[in-house]
Amino acid sequence: xxxxxxxxxxxxxxxxxxxxxxxxxxxxxxxxxxxxxxxxxxxxxxxxxxxxxxxxxxxxxxxxxxxxxxxxxxxxxxxxxxxxxxxxxxxxxxxxxxxxxxxxxxxxxxxxxxxxxxxxxxxxxxxxxxxxxxxxxxxxxxxxxxxxxxxxxxxxxxxxxxxxxxxxxxxxxxxxxxxxxxxxxxxxxxxxxxxxxxxxxxxxxxxxxxxxxxxxxxxxxxxxxxxxxxxxxxxxxxxxxxxxxxxxxxxxxxxxxxxxxxxxxxxxxxxxxxxxxxxxxxxxxxxxxxxxxxxxxxxxxxxxxxxxxxxxxxxxxxxxxxxxxxxxxxxxxxxxx
Amino acid sequence: xxxxxxxxxxxxxxxxxxxxxxxxxxxxxxxxxxxxxxxxxxxxxxxxxxxxxxxxxxxxxxxxxxxxxxxxxxxxxxxxxxxxxxxxxxxxxxxxxxxxxxxxxxxxxxxxxxxxxxxxxxxxxxxxxxxxxxxxxxxxxxxxxxxxxxxxxxxxxxxxxxxxxxxxxxxxxxxxxxxxxxxxxxxxxxxxxxxxxxxxxxxxxxxxxxxxxxxxxxxxxxxxxxxxxxxxxxxxxxxxxxxxxxxxxxxxxxxxxxxxxxxxxxxxxxxxxxxxxxxxxxxxxxxxxxxxxxxxxxxxxxxxxxxxxxxxxxxxxxxxxxxxxxxxxxxxxxxxxxxxxxxxxxxxxxxxxxxxxxxxxxxxxxxxxxxxxxxxxxxxxxxxxxxxxxxxxxxxxxxxxxxxxxxxxxxxxxxxxxxxxxxxxxxxxxxxxxxxxxxxxxxxxxxxxxxxxxxxxxxxxxxxxxxxxxxxxxxxxxxxxxxxxxxxxxxxxxxxxxxxxxxxxxxxxxxxxxxxxxxxxxxxxxxxxxxxxxx
Numbered sequence: 001x002x003x004x005x006x007x008x009x010x011x012x013x014x015x016x017x018x019x020x021x022x023x024x025x026x027x028x029x030x031x032x033x034x035x036x037x038x039x040x041x042x043x044x045x046x047x048x049x050x051x052x053x054x055x056x057x058x059x060x061x062x063x064x065x066x067x068x069x070x071x072x073x074x075x076x077x078x079x080x081x082x083x084x085x086x087x088x089x090x091x092x093x094x095x096x097x098x099x100x101x102x103x104x105x106x107x108x109x110x111x112x113x114x115x116x117x118x119x120x121x122x123x124x125x126x127x128x129x130x131x132x133x134x135x136x137x138x139x140x141x142x143x144x145x146x147x148x149x150x151x152x153x154x155x156x157x158x159x160x161x162x163x164x165x166x167x168x169x170x171x172x173x174x175x176x177x178x179x180x181x182x183x184x185x186x187x188x189x190x191x192x193x194x195x196x197x198x199x200x201x202x203x204x205x206x207x208x209x210x211x212x213x214x215x216x217x218x219x220x221x222x223x224x225x226x227x228x229x230x231x232x233x234x235x236x237x238x239x240x241x242x243x244x245x246x247x248x249x250x251x252x253x254x255x256x257x258x259x260x261x262x263x264x265x266x267x268x269x270x271x272x273x274x275x276x277x278x279x280x281x282x283x284x285x286x287x288x289x290x291x292x293x294x295x296x297x298x299x300x301x302x303x304x305x306x307x308x309x310x311x312x313x314x315x316x317x318x319x320x321x322x323x324x325x326x327x328x329x330x331x332x333x334x335x336x337x
Numbered sequence: 338x339x340x341x342x343x344x345x346x347x348x349x350x351x352x353x354x355x356x357x358x359x360x361x362x363x364x365x366x367x368x369x370x371x372x373x374x375x376x377x378x379x380x381x382x383x384x385x386x387x388x389x390x391x392x393x394x395x396x397x398x399x400x401x402x403x404x405x406x407x408x409x410x411x412x413x414x415x416x417x418x419x420x421x422x423x424x425x426x427x428x429x430x431x432x433x434x435x436x437x438x439x440x441x442x443x444x445x446x447x448x449x450x451x452x453x454x455x456x457x458x459x460x461x462x463x464x465x466x467x468x469x470x471x472x473x474x475x476x477x478x479x480x481x482x483x484x485x486x487x488x489x490x491x492x493x494x495x496x497x498x499x500x501x502x503x504x505x506x507x508x509x510x511x512x513x514x515x516x517x518x519x520x521x522x523x524x525x526x527x528x529x530x531x532x533x534x535x536x537x538x539x540x541x542x543x544x545x546x547x548x549x550x551x552x553x554x555x556x557x558x559x560x561x562x563x564x565x566x567x568x569x570x571x572x573x574x575x576x577x578x579x580x581x582x583x584x585x586x587x588x589x590x591x592x593x594x595x596x597x598x599x600x601x602x603x604x605x606x607x608x609x610x611x612x613x614x615x616x617x618x619x620x621x622x623x624x625x626x627x628x629x630x631x632x633x634x635x636x637x638x639x640x641x642x643x644x645x646x647x648x649x650x651x652x653x654x655x656x657x658x659x660x661x662x663x664x665x666x667x668x669x670x671x672x673x674x675x676x677x678x679x680x681x682x683x684x685x686x687x688x689x690x691x692x693x694x695x696x697x698x699x700x701x702x703x704x705x706x707x708x709x710x711x712x713x714x715x716x717x718x719x720x721x722x723x724x725x726x727x728x729x730x731x732x733x734x735x736x737x738x739x740x741x742x743x744x745x746x747x748x749x750x751x752x753x754x755x756x757x758x759x760x761x762x763x764x765x766x767x768x769x770x771x772x773x774x775x776x777x778x779x780x781x782x783x784x785x786x787x788x789x790x791x792x793x794x795x796x797x798x799x800x801x802x803x804x805x806x807x808x809x810x811x812x813x814x815x816x817x818x819x820x821x822x823x824x825x826x827x828x829x830x831x832x833x834x835x836x837x838x839x840x841x842x843x844x845x846x847x848x849x850x851x852x853x854x855x856x857x858x859x860x861x862x863x864x865x866x867x868x869x870x871x872x
Binding site for chain 1: 379381386387389390395479484485536539551552554555556557558560578580581582583584586587590591593594596597748750751753754791
């Protein structure tokens with residue numbers, strides 16, 4: 001087992017070097033002179049040249065790449081062109097918001113997705129199954145920004161049940177410490193301000209549902225087909241013939257094995273959420289990394305874009321690693337292959 | 338199954354309890370008991386992006402200035418809602434007879450938020466850090482706007498004459514220089530704070546302004562509180578919160594729900610809806626910008642004045658504004674925006690008159706029309722939200738007088754490079770003013786000097802009479818005389834028609850009815866100094 005994990009960890013290094021190289025050249029070779037784009041119509045020749053020097057764009061590309069690789073090895077992504085702040089600090093300030101949202105969205109998608117998938121499988125070809133799967137199809141094909149806006153119109157402006165966006169009631173003057181608001185506000189429950197915590201939770205619900213809809217649908221479909229596969233197996237017939245209660249057969253014997261492929265899907269979806277959070281964060285004014293990265297791309301803020309993509313890719317790779325390891329624990333056959 | 342059911346029940350209960358707990362209204366504000374008073378309340382202003390930093394000397398984007406404006410003052414400032422200048426931290430100023438130095442006399446008794454007194458040394462520090470290379474704070478730059486406004490070629494030195502008098506020595510006579518000092522980059526910072534925070538002054542701003550900085554959560558919100566010692570009289574709001582809501586529709590929904598009080602950059606298509614919503618009002622003003630089609634005077638047929646005039650008659654600005662700008666634009670007739678002092682409103686715009694255009698073309702020797710390229714901007718700008726669409730409308734209009742148009746576009750950086758070099762026959766572009774001075778439009782965009790490649794004058798129109806008027810106005814310190822010179826320059830522009838002026842944008846600021854005395858500034862500032870909330 002340990003050997004397997006070490007092997008997988010060693011594989012990480014070339015993967016990440018590949019990611020960094022790809023990101024660097026993709027951005028460096030994009031058309032247009034970033035200095036020119038940044039200065040727009042107010043630029044004079046001197047101003048552009050001055051900015052190119054400031055950004056190190058006047059050096060040969062290979063030299064730029066070499067310097068960049070050296071810095072990244074020390075986890076230094078340089079300074080954001082736009083803000084002059086260290087890219088790493090900018091990411092640290094915003095990443096917790098995205099992680100918090102992604103985890104909540106994933107909890108929502110996993111619990112509901114598995115439940116719907118199981119019910120669909122056990123009621124195969126009934127109206128229940130049919131409507132669940134049509135719902136899942138809608139979930140996958142719905143544009144997130146449209147769904148998010150409709151949710152705000154209906155649930156916050158129309159029914160007045162939820163806030164329209166943000167992370168906590170803006171008039172609370174609450175200052176975060178860890179930037180995970182649920183953790184930061186938790187201690188206030190005991191100091192006479194439980195409304196801080198509930199407000200943070202309240203603000204999480206709509207964006208979590210919006211962000212979790214696509215993974216919910218995918219998890220439901222995967223669970224259903226995997227469940228149907230398992231229910232056909234001989235051992236289930238054996239268990240059933242032993243007179244065990246049907247619900248126990250499904251949740252105790254069948255679901256365990258059916259969940260194996262679902263774990264992989266959950267891992268993949270979680271990684272995708274990190275990068276897919278841009279639209280949700282934009283609509284719900286959620287100050288996370290997705291929105292920040294999008295703005296960095298718009299502003300041609302090279303160091304920020306590179307740093308952001310590398311961090312997100314690294315998370316993606318790490319989540320996959322964790323999933324694979326979990327998988328190999330529940331299914332030892334994998335390691336042997 | 339039981340476990341699952343329990344889990345679901347638990348979740349439902351949890352969600353319901355959060356809902357019931359959170360039924361406090363987000364829009365409630367704690368206000369002063371005395372309901373007749375202007376004092377009290379919290380105003381939330383929602384805008385589309387976060388500030389990059391809060392040091393106005395370093396930053397260049399409007400969102401950053403939104404964040405620094407409440408904290409800082411300048412020596413002189415714009416009259417609310419106008420482009421003219423009035424005293425601020427300087428009570429008065431006086432030019433030397435040769436126009437090569439100017440003394441500013443500071444207000445007494447002004448203090449920075451950290452208690453440091455405002456004096457001549459603080460003013461010197463605020464400017465020297467931006468251009469004196471061995472100044473201890475110089476390395477915290479780049480001081481971009483100092484460069485953009487060409488201050489290196491204007492300012493020789495800044496010195497303290499006594500505790501409350503500062504002298505600027507100038508390298509040349511430059512009347513618009515006073516207007517530059519009303520811009521954000523010319524903010525006066527607390528030297529004590531600058532030394533304490535170093536580069537981190539950008540996240541801990543300390544000025545003399547109407548609001549003190551409290552906190553900043555990146556990409557989320559910046560909080561300020563009233564400065565009770567503000568030199569400019571009462572500040573009514575207890576707190577000001579500038580909140581980021583990136584999506585325009587989300588901003589509008591948040592205003593509808595009452596979570597925010599004022600919103601920036603509404604979608605033009607929502608404006609009619611906003612105006613008809615109870616409890617919402619929309620304040621509007623022409624932006625300090627102009628979108629135009631520059632006709633390259635170095636290339637036939639645009640080297641012929643008659644053809645340029647014909648283009649002006651053949652293009653229907655009203656149709657373009659209605660079709661592309663909607664609520665967000667107003668047809669243009671001059672190179673200056675209407676909110677600019679010295680705007681010449683006596684000039685009669687070229688009417689839409691295809692017959693007249695054909696006559697002029699025939700007179701110029703193009704009775705059968707001609708073929709031309711029109712370059713369309715690839716990006717949206719306030720002065721031109723959709724260059725391609727504008728070009729298509731022009732194409733259809735010009736076809737009626739026999740001019741066959743091919744539309745060309747490039748990636749934005751390339752587009753700017755090529756137009757600077759004069760590779761186009763006719764190209765769309767525009768300009769947003771910085772300092773509220775006519776020179777910042779007329780000299781930069783239309784003088785002979787600006788026609789040197791890479792050019793700001795992409796019509797490559799070289800008119801010595803026009804340039805001379807603008808050069809005189811640069812050296813004239815009397816605003817009334819300058820106004821006269823600029824009005825004459827606009828008459829020449831109109832007659833010579835180097836551009837087809839298209840439109841000025843209209844800035845709209847939707848807000849709750851309860852927000853009082855909010856004034857839009859042509860220079861794009863958002864100022865809350867005298868704003869109060871009706872209880």
